[in-house]
Every structure is written in structure tokens, then in C-alpha cells.
Amino acid sequence: MAILAAGVGFSVRGGILGQWAEQFGFTMTELGTITGGGLTGFGLVIIVTSLFADKIGYGKLMIAAFVLHFVSAVLTLATPAFFASGGKDAAYWCLFSAMFIFAIGNGVCEAVVNPLTATLFPNNKTHYLNILHAGWPAGLVLGGLASTFMSAKVDEAGKVLSAAVDWKIQMSLFLIPVILYGVMLLGQKFPKSEAASAGVTVGQMIGSVIAPLFIVLLVIHALVGYVELGTDSWISKITGTIMASPANGLKLFVYTSTLMFALRFVAGPIVHSISPLGLLFVSGVLGAIGLTMLGNAEGVVMCVVAATVYACGKTFLWPTMLAVTSERFPKGGAVAIGLMGGMGMLSAGLLGGPAIGYKQDYFATKNLEAKAPETYARYAVAEPKGFLFLPEIKGLDGAKVGVLSDEGKELANVGAVLAKEGKTDKNHENLAKWWEAAKATSVADAKPVTAATLEGGRMALKVTAAVPAVMAVLYLLLIFYFKATGGYKALHVSGEQIAGGVEGPGEG
Numbered sequence: 407m408a409i410l411a412a413g414v415g416f417s418v419r420g421g422i423l424g425q426w427a428e429q430f431g432f433t434m435t436e437l438g439t440i441t442g443g444g445l446t447g448f449g450l451v452i453i454v455t456s457l458f459a460d461k462i463g464y465g466k467l468m469i470a471a472f473v474l475h476f477v478s479a480v481l482t483l484a485t486p487a488f489f490a491s492g493g494k495d496a497a498y499w500c501l502f503s504a505m506f507i508f509a510i511g512n513g514v515c516e517a518v519v520n521p522l523t524a525t526l527f528p529n530n531k532t533h534y535l536n537i538l539h540a541g542w543p544a545g546l547v548l549g550g551l552a553s554t555f556m557s558a559k560v561d562e563a564g565k566v567l568s569a570a571v572d573w574k575i576q577m578s579l580f581l582i583p584v585i586l587y588g589v590m591l592l593g594q595k596f597p598k599s600e601a602a603s604a605g606v607t608v609g610q611m612i613g614s615v616i617a618p619l620f621i622v623l624l625v626i627h628a629l630v631g632y633v634e635l636g637t638d639s640w641i642s643k644i645t646g647t648i649m650a651s652p653a654n655g656l657k658l659f660v661y662t663s664t665l666m667f668a669l670r671f672v673a674g675p676i677v678h679s680i681s682p683l684g685l686l687f688v689s690g691v692l693g694a695i696g697l698t699m700l701g702n703a704e705g706v707v708m709c710v711v712a713a714t715v716y717a718c719g720k721t722f723l724w725p726t727m728l729a730v731t732s733e734r735f736p737k738g739g740a741v742a743i744g745l746m747g748g749m750g751m752l753s754a755g756l757l758g759g760p761a762i763g764y765k766q767d768y769f770a771t772k773n774l775e776a777k778a779p780e781t782y783a784r785y786a787v788a789e790p791k792g793f794l795f796l797p798e799i800k801g802l803d804g805a806k807v808g809v810l811s812d813e814g815k816e817l818a819n820v821g822a823v824l825a826k827e828g829k830t831d832k833n834h835e836n837l838a839k840w841w842e843a844a845k846a847t848s849v850a851d852a853k854p855v856t857a858a859t860l861e862g863g864r865m866a867l868k869v870t871a872a873v874p875a876v877m878a879v880l881y882l883l884l885i886f887y888f889k890a891t892g893g894y895k896a897l898h899v900s901g902e903q904i905a906g907g908v909e910g911p912g913e914g
Contacts, residue, residue, distance in 0.1 A: 407590055408468065409519060409538065411475060411583035412512045413545020417663070418580055419505075420642050421553025421656050422573035427804025428816070429573075430489055430497040431833070436791070437804070440501050441640075441759040449631075449751030451513025456521075456744020457608060464518045464596035471518075472588040474511030478504050479581050483574050493833055509755070516747050518596075521740035524732045525597055528898065532682055532729035533674030539725040540670040545583070546663035550642070552579050554656040601739025604899040611741040620742070623731055624749045626880050628757075630723045631750030633693060633873040636758015637720075640766070644863035645713065649706050658709060662717035669721045676722075681894055682730050683885050685722050690878030692719030694871045701868035719874060724750065733896035762866050764793040767801035770862030774802070778854035784844050785810070785855055802859070805837055810848055810855060814841050 423437050432440070459467060481504035489497035519538060527534040556571035597603065601611055641662075646655020676685055696716025703709045727750075728743050735742040774782040785806050792798035809817050821838060824831055844851070888894040 407541070407583060407587040408471065408515045409541035410545040410548070411580070411587055412515065413542045413663075414549040414583050415475070415479075415508055415545075415580040416638070417546040417549025417659070418553055418576050420638065420640075420659070421550065421556075422576055423640075423643055424652060424804075424808070425573040426501065428808030429486075429805070430501075431494050431787075431803055431805035431837075432498070436498060437763055439760045439763070440498065440505055441763075448509035448513040448516070449748040449753070449755060451510045451748075452517050452744050452751060453748035455514050455517035456740045456748070457612075459517050459521065459740045459744070460598045460602040461608075464522060464598075465591070465594060467514050467518050468591050468596075469588075471511045471515040472584065472591065474507055474514065475584045476581070476588075478508035478511060479577065479584070481507065482577055486574070489833065490831065509751070513748070513751065516751075517740065517744050520728055520743045520747060521601075521732075522596065524729075524743065525603065530674065531732050531896075532677045532726055535725040535729045535732075536670040536673035536722060540667050543663040543666035543670070546638075547660050547667060548583075549579070550656050550660035550663060552576060553642075554653055554660060601737055601899055606737050606739060606899065608741065610737060611739045614737040615735050615742050615745065617735075620731075620735060620738075622880070622884070623727065623734075624746065626877055627727050627746050627750045628753035629873050629877050629880075630727055631752070631754035632758040632761075633697075633870060633877070634720045634723055635751070635754035636762050637697070637867075637870060640759075640762050640863075640866070641713075644766070644867060645700065645709055647860050647863050648700075648703060649709055654706060654709075658713050661710070662713050665714065665717045666721045669718070670725065673722055673726065677726075681885075682726050682733070683881055683888065683894055686726055686730070687878055687881040687885060689719050689721070689723050689726075690874045690881055692716070693723070693874030694878060695719070697867050697871035697874065701864045701866075701871065723877075736897050736899045760793055762870060764796060765866035765869055766859075766862035768796075768799055768862070769865035770802055770858040771799050773861040774854055774858035777858070778851070781847070781851045781854050782858075784847070784851065802855070806840065806844070807855060807859070809837065809841050810844075810852060813848065814845065817841060 419441065423441070426432055426440075427437060455462075455467065481500065485497050485500045485504070488500040520535065523534050523538045524531050553576060556576050606614075642655040642659040643652075644655070645658050646652040649655060649658075673685070680688070692715055696712055696714075696719050699712030699715060700709065703712045728746055731738070731742050731746045738745075771782070771786070774785070785802050786800040787803045788800075790798035790800045817834075817838060820831075820834055824834060885894075
């Protein structure tokens with residue numbers, strides 16, 4: 407239920423990025439950095455908490471996760487007040503902070519549930535860790551369904567017919583599963599991890615993972631975090647653009663999340679047939695193919711086909727990587743799994759979300775600047791921004807693009823409400839003043855801006871496809887490595903091995 411709550415929060419946030427762009431004027435790069443804040447803290451906290459999880463106690467940590475999740479929702483809902491008093495920068499830091507706190511709650515939770523599941527089912531880790539993480543797509547489905555029903559309605563030409571339900575109402579839905587798992591914590595008793603129960607100290611846990619193989623697994627899981635969670639932060643928005651319908655983008659996200667939920671319950675039989683590394687290799691190949699297909703897809707049918715391939719590719723990556731880590735480094739206990747999960751989240755937050763947002767800005771900017779330079783000048787932000795070592799660019803202003811997409815209807819509505827209440831808003835006044843000047847060319851601007859946005863999303867997906875392709879190569883090399891050293895074997899704290907990684911049905 408706790409992982410489901412995290413999935414709902416992540417999914418709802420993905421469905422309201424467009425509203426944040428329109429209301430606060432964020433570029434895709436800025437939105438990517440905000441969503442990255444919802445993953446970066448996640449990774450740091452998993453790592454730190456895993457070092458002390460058994461000492462503090464799993465029950466206390468889960469209560470802390472509940473409090474953090476609740477606070478993050480309250481702070482997110484306070485963003486409009488920050489925007490009114492401090493403008494775009496204040497809204498940015500409010501949302502970033504809220505997402506960071508949300509991530510800390512997720513990280514504390516993740517530091518508990520993974521080693522706990524490995525402890526409860528020591529002889530069937532891959533199967534049960536996949537089932538545990540079925541809670542994530544379940545949360546994505548529930549949040550995605552809610553966002554679908556509350557999203558903006560558009561006609562076949564892409565013109566907005568009705569605005570989306572206010573994002574604050576959508577975000578409030580996240581509090582429902584949070585309160586549920588908070589209530590479910592009452593009266594529960596939690597065991598220690600498998601390693602801690604066997605008397606392994608934290609120092610011994612850390613010592614057991616100082617190995618070349620573990621470093622290789624860390625690097626691969628960083629790639630998993632980049633491609634899975636980084637892409638998930640954007641996928642509904644990008645596919646919604648491809649299909650010219652935000653609602654269809656959310657529906658597709660719900661469909662792929664439902665597919666992931668179902669598939670994670672059958673990981674055990676698959677692993678018995680092709681081994682955990684074989685499953686990971688196939689997943690990497692399908693992920694690369696799926697993202698490439700999505701980047702080239704035309705229309706709803708091809709988007710569904712491509713998204714199906716991609717979903718099958720990403721389904722087993724995260725939990726199976728945790729299972730491989732636990733099987734090969736059982737003495738690492740909560741520390742080994744925590745380091746792995748933390749690395750994946752850090753990569754998704756620091757690299758995946760922001761980099762994919764930057765790619766969208768970069769390719770959209772290049773497209774619009776080349777084909778309609780005057781339009782680009784009207785819709786670009788004032789200050790250029792880069793990402794890491796990549797060049798600075800002036801991305802498209804989300805607020806201006808949003809006004810263009812609905813021909814200023816929502817802008818006029820907000821102006822009417824402010825006038826009725828006798829209030830003024832400097833941000834609204836500036837946007838309204840800009841629209842008065844840009845309205846005359848809006849019909850001519852609409853087509854190139856839409857085309858540029860679409861090009862940005864497509865290219866971002868196609869470039870990102872290189873990441874699972876690299877993962878597939880690394881998995882193949884690991885398969886060859888284990889074949890050369892006697893085959894993949896699951897290890898236990900006692901030192902016993904289960905040949906070939908095929909585990910019995912017992913739970914120890």
C-alpha cells in the first residue's frame with residue numbers, strides 16, 4: 407500500500423505537468439528538474455536509511471515515511487500562494503521542495519520494504535520482489551485513471567474544448583492511499599533483515615558489497631533508473647502530444663501500467679525458464695525497441711503497439727535487479743539493496759527527468775528556430791538554461807504555449823475572476839499583455855509551435871532508447887561472465903548456493 411501511494415503521487419504529478427507549465431510558466435527543462443527533485447531525495451535517503459534501518463526499526467521508519475508523504479502534499483498545494491507572493495522562482499522552489507520531501511518519504515519506505523520482502527521470502531526473492539513492486543504500477547494506474555477523467559478535453563483538431571480539473575484537486579487524491587497505509591501501520595510488528603537476523607553487522611554488510619561485480623550492478627541500475635523512472639516522468643505528456651490528446655496520453659499510461667502490474671505477478675515462472683539475467687537481457691532489448699517505436703509512432707494504434715513493447719521491456723528491470731543483488735550479495739542485507747535502489751533513484755532524479763526534459767527543449771527549440779524564427783522569438787523564455795555540460799538554450803515558455811493552445815480562454819477566465827474579486831496579479835498581467843501582442847499572429851504560430859513540441863518529444867524518446875540498448879549489452883556480458891565461472895547461483899548468508907538460481911517454493 408505504501409508503494410502504491412508513491413505510485414499514485416508520481417502518476418498524478420505526471421498528469422498535471424502541463425498545468426504547472428501553463429500556470430507558472432515553466433519550460434520542459436524546469437519541469438524535468440522539479441520531477442527530478444521527486445527522485446533525487448529518494449535515492450539519497452534510501453542509501454542513508456539503509457545503513458541504520460535495522461537499528462532504528464522498520465516500524466518507526468514507516469511512520470516517518472507517512473509523515474513525510476503528508477507534508478509533501480500540503481506543501482505542493484501551497485504553491486499558488488508562493489507564486490502569488492514571489493512569482494515563478496518561488497513556485498519553482500516550493501514545488502521542488504515538496505517533491506524532494508515526497509522523495510524522502512518514498513526513500514524511507516523503500517529502505518524498509520525491499521529488505522523486508524527479501525527476509526520474508528529468502529528462497530523466492532525475484533518472484534516476491536516483483537510482486538511487491540506491482541504496487542508501483544497499481545498506483546500509476548489509479549493515479550492515471552484519476553488524471554484521465556480530470557484532464558482537458560480536446561477535439562480531433564487538437565483544440566481545447568474544456569479545461570482540466572484544477573491540479574490541486576488531482577494532487578489531493580494522493581492523500582487517500584497515504585492515510586490508508588498510515589492506518590494499516592497500527593499494531594504491526596516488523597522483523598529485522600535477513601542479514602541482521604543472522605548477526606551480520608553494518609560494517610560487514612558494507613564490506614561484502616565492495617566488489618567489482620557490485621560496482622557493475624550499480625552502474626547498470628543507474629541506467630535502469632534513468633530509462634524507467636526518468637521516462638515515466640514524461641511518457642504520458644509526450645505520447646499525449648503524439649496522439650494530439652492529453653487524455654489519450656494518460657489512457658496509454660494507464661494501459662501500460664496495468665500491463666506491468668499483471669506481468670510482475672508471473673516473474674517467478676519466467677525466471678525459472680531463462681534465469682534472472684536472461685530476463686533482464688530480454689527486457690533491455692524490448693525497452694530499446696519500444697522507445698524507438700514510440701519515437702516514430704503515428705496515430706493511436708501504433709502508439710499502443712509501441713507502448714506495449716516498451717512496457718514489457720521495463721516491467722521486470724527494477725525488482726529483478728534488486729533480486730539479483732540480494733541473491734549475489736546476501737550478506738549485504740538492507741545496505742546492498744539500499745545502495746542499488748538509491749543509485750537508481752539518484753540517476754533518475756539527477757539525470758533521467760532533467761535530461762529528457764532538456765532533450766525535448768533542445769529539439770523543439772532547434773525545430774522552431776529553424777522553421778519559424780519569428781514565432782520562436784515570441785514563445786521562447788527570456789533566459790537560456792543548459793543541463794550539465796550541454797549547451798544553454800532558450801526553451802519554449804510553457805505558459806505562453808498553454809495560452810496559445812486554448813486561444814487565451816483560460817487566461818481570460820482568470821482575468822475575469824481577478825477583476826470580480828478586485829485583485830491584481832503581476833504574473834497574469836504580464837502574460838495578458840504579451841497575449842495582446844501575440845494574438846494577431848496566433849493562428850500562424852499554432853502549427854509550427856505544435857510541430858516543434860511534437861518533434862521535441864519524439865526525438866527525446868529516440869535518443870533515450872540508447873540507454874536500454876547499452877543495458878542489454880551489459881546484461882549479455884554478465885551472462886557470459888557467469889557461464890565462464892560456473893553459472894549464475896543464488897547465495898545465502900549461510901554460504902549455501904542454489905544451483906542455477908532456481909529456487910524452491912519454501913520461504914525458509
